[in-house]
Amino acid sequence: MVEQLALDVGERVRFHRLAAKKTQNVVAGLAGITTDYLYQIERGKKLPTVPVLVAIAAALDVPPASLINTQSQEVVPRQSRAAGEELHRAITLPPAAEGEPLPLADLRNQINEAWRLWQSSPTRYSQVSGLLGNLIVEVERSLHTADATGTGGEAHRAAADLYGLTRTVAKRTGRVDLALLAADRALRAAEASDDSLRVGAARWNLAHVALAERHHEVAEDIAMNAAHELRDHSGPDAAAVYGSLILVAGVAAARRRDTWTARDRVRSVMPVAWKTGECNTLWTAFGPTNVAMHAVSIEVEAGETSQACHLAEEIEHERSPSIERRVAFLLEQARSYQQRKDYGSALVLLNSAEREAPEDVAYRPLAHSILREVVQRAGRTTAREAARLADKLSVPVN
Structure with a gap:
């Protein structure tokens, strides 16, 4: 617990220092600590005392709470x-x-x-x-x-x-x-x-916004209620929108740490996906590939990185009709390798995502956070390659 807290605090100190465009020497001087001590804090090697944390926050002109906040910032x-x-x-x-x-x-x-x-x-x-x-x-x-x-x-x-x-x-x-x-x-x-199908798709959109705002239970309620209203509708289009809603509800369950419910929901719509095939009803990209990708996402959310990597190896992500889903899948794989501290494999997947859609890697916060960690914690050769990719995409990492 203490080691993880030190890593989290160090990551946020470094984040806010980079955002403020201040060097370690400047921040250390303003906070009244040595540069080496600040370096150890940013690497997660040292957990600062409360007075030191307050001093660093003042040097960075941010509230002290922002350095221990568990929510990600980009x-x-x-x-x-x-x-x-x-x-x-x-x-x-x-x-x-x-x-x-x-x-x-x-x-x-x-x-x-x-x-x-x-x-x-x-x-x-x-x-x-x-x-x-x-x-x-x-x-x-x-x-x-x-x-x-x-x-x-x-x-x-x-x-x-x-x-x-x-x-x-x-x-x-x-x-x-x-x-x-x-x-x-x-x-x-x-x-x-x-149009009942468009109402379902619109609620699918709304559930995604709730997820982005970390209102996981709200997202789950929106998606499950909308899916219930579509359950008795016939036809492949209705099935595809229904399946897409269940997948969003599965992600919401995973993010509130109910992994078994999340897995059950993903498994429940696989037969639906086999019936619809790869389709793109109202741009939801539902189908067997998307369902399999969500199964990987659930395992990543649960921290089951070995299972996530195993499932990912069986997926031909090129079959998805949506480049957004394909890139999201590559980034989920990269995240699972990041969690295992296999930074070389994480960088390989980031490069694959960049080749397929460079703007996605340049825009997506998840890509930035993975890239930053690879630069900061990987071995010298891998870190240098990651830094070159970050520089190419203008992603701030150091």
């Missing part, structure tokens, strides 16, 4: 901040919905193309972020004129799909506040469209 990369600011302007301050709306067929095609890019392009952040602003404007115009033109149902379905995409982009660019706003708009639009 430096938001410059490109992620810029994308988040652009998205904020688009979703909160759209231009007046005046003018002739885009034909709904064209709007639908553009939304589908944006989703396709998001799930298939290695530069999806750059491409999709630039499209969302105009699409939001067009959707709002369509909603504004829907009653007069009798196109309410289709307009609301388009809005539900677009705001579902906006939710995931906002989450990945570090704007969980905007993700919640987008998820709420998606749900309202889905309910207005009277």
